[in-house]
Amino acid sequence: MNMSAVGIASRRRWWLVAAMIAAGLFVLFLSVRQQPEDYIFKGKTLADWCRQFCGSDSSKREEAKQAIEQMGPAAVPGLVALLRFKDSALTQGVYAHARTLPQTIRDFLLKRVPPPDAAALRVSAARALGILGPVAGPAVPVLGKALHDPSRTFWSEAAVALSRIGPEAVPELRKGLKDPSSNVRFACVYALGEMGPKAVTVLADLIPMVKDPDEAVAVAATQALAKIGSPGLTALLDIINTGHGPVREAAAAGLPAFQAPLRSALPFLVRMSRDASAINRRRALETLSAMRATERPVLMAYTNGLKDVSVEVRVAAAKALESAGRGAGIGVPALIDALKDDNAQLRESAARALGAIGPAAHPAREALARLGDDPNESVRIAVQEAIARLAPEPAQP
Numbered sequence: 284m285n286m287s288a289v290g291i292a293s294r295r296r297w298w299l300v301a302a303m304i305a306a307g308l309f310v311l312f313l314s315v316r317q318q319p320e321d322y323i324f325k326g327k328t329l330a331d332w333c334r335q336f337c338g339s340d341s342s343k344r345e346e347a348k349q350a351i352e353q354m355g356p357a358a359v360p361g362l363v364a365l366l367r368f369k370d371s372a373l374t375q376g377v378y379a380h381a382r383t384l385p386q387t388i389r390d391f392l393l394k395r396v397p398p399p400d401a402a403a404l405r406v407s408a409a410r411a412l413g414i415l416g417p418v419a420g421p422a423v424p425v426l427g428k429a430l431h432d433p434s435r436t437f438w439s440e441a442a443v444a445l446s447r448i449g450p451e452a453v454p455e456l457r458k459g460l461k462d463p464s465s466n467v468r469f470a471c472v473y474a475l476g477e478m479g480p481k482a483v484t485v486l487a488d489l490i491p492m493v494k495d496p497d498e499a500v501a502v503a504a505t506q507a508l509a510k511i512g513s514p515g516l517t518a519l520l521d522i523i524n525t526g527h528g529p530v531r532e533a534a535a536a537g538l539p540a541f542q543a544p545l546r547s548a549l550p551f552l553v554r555m556s557r558d559a560s561a562i563n564r565r566r567a568l569e570t571l572s573a574m575r576a577t578e579r580p581v582l583m584a585y586t587n588g589l590k591d592v593s594v595e596v597r598v599a600a601a602k603a604l605e606s607a608g609r610g611a612g613i614g615v616p617a618l619i620d621a622l623k624d625d626n627a628q629l630r631e632s633a634a635r636a637l638g639a640i641g642p643a644a645h646p647a648r649e650a651l652a653r654l655g656d657d658p659n660e661s662v663r664i665a666v667q668e669a670i671a672r673l674a675p676e677p678a679q680p
Contacts, residue, residue: 322354322358322361324350324353324354327350329354329358329361330368333347333362333404333407333408335347336348336351336407336410336411337403337406337407348414351414351415355418356415358415359418362411362419363408365404365405365407365408366405366408366412366422366426366429368404368405402434406436409429409437409440409443409444410443413444413446414447416447416448416449417447417448419444419448420448420451420452422444422448423452426441426448426452426455427452427455427456427459429441430467430470431462431464435466441470442473443474443477446473446475446476446478449478449481450478450481450482453481453482453485456474456475456485457485460472460485460488465495465496465499468492468495469497476503478510478511479511479512480511482507482511486518489507489511490504490508492504492507493505493518493522493526493530494530498528501529502533505522506536508534509536509537519537520534520547520548522534523548523551523552523555524551527563528563531555532562532563532566535566536566538573538574549571549576549578552567553571556571564588565593565599567584568584568600568603569599571584571585571603572585572602575606582604582610582611582613582614583613585603586604586613589601589604589614589621590620594624597629598632601618601632601633602636604618604639605632605635605636607639608639608641609639609640609641609643611636611640612644614640615643615644615646618633619650621633622634622650627657627658627659627661630654631659631661634654634662634666634668634669635668637669638671638672638673642673645673647669647673648673651669651673655667
């Protein structure tokens, strides 16, 4: 090897050494600069408690949760800092381009540069603020900005945290209802719904959201109205009466959550049982059943449902008649016809409904007996139980 080649090799080694020293100094510099301001509790930083809180060990997660609860308001400033925390430029660069680096430099850096964990820390911080609830009020503005984050996990945790903070978060969530992003609108509607009655002050802003162009937002708004309680009842009834599609279904699903009798809703639900959508027809029958409604128009809706083209609707109708029990005698002829259906689930449900009706279903005994050798075991069991609940056959003269 000539002197020129030796000189070049020597310079390369020096450049490599210099690069490694520079990288080491940079790592040391950033390790000081990139750490968020931290609160120490029981010998661990808040960031470490958050890392533990988002770990895979359930017992460790519970320990971290209890520690966060014990820190209380003192943890809020640090958690707010963690919501803003980002991986250092070096961390991002090293892990993004590690494969392209020379082996020596790559090994050196990967041993000294911690892996990126800012995304997990931000999610964990939002979750921790949700645990703290109302005392985390100072975090509301930063959580509001988090709703715009492209990561669904982050903005959904931020929405949950805002809902648990309570009324103090309502103004921030109200602003988000008009956001051009459907993700932001959904997050805000969801959070308001999770607040329940505490979000009553935003009811006037929430009602128009049931007509949001994004179907997921519209359904979430309808569910939120049900969770807010009686002030949202009028809006729900209007949706059931005039709405359509999944929004109408969500409105009907929300009605049973109300504790007061809702007889005013019955005509709307009966009308909904004739909706063009099979999903909505089934939901109407299920909601009427959940409300324990047994008025004649309701029982007629159940009976008509047994003739529906959708097997799911027919099954829902049979189950509704079973719930109505002894007062559902009007449905016996249609239930006898349902015993002949090709669908085993419907035959079983029809048999159970006839058994629940009791003596008034005695005319079904012969049809039930013909199913004694049904190929489906569940149907055979339901038939035996139904026959046992009917009045005994009259004695022969």
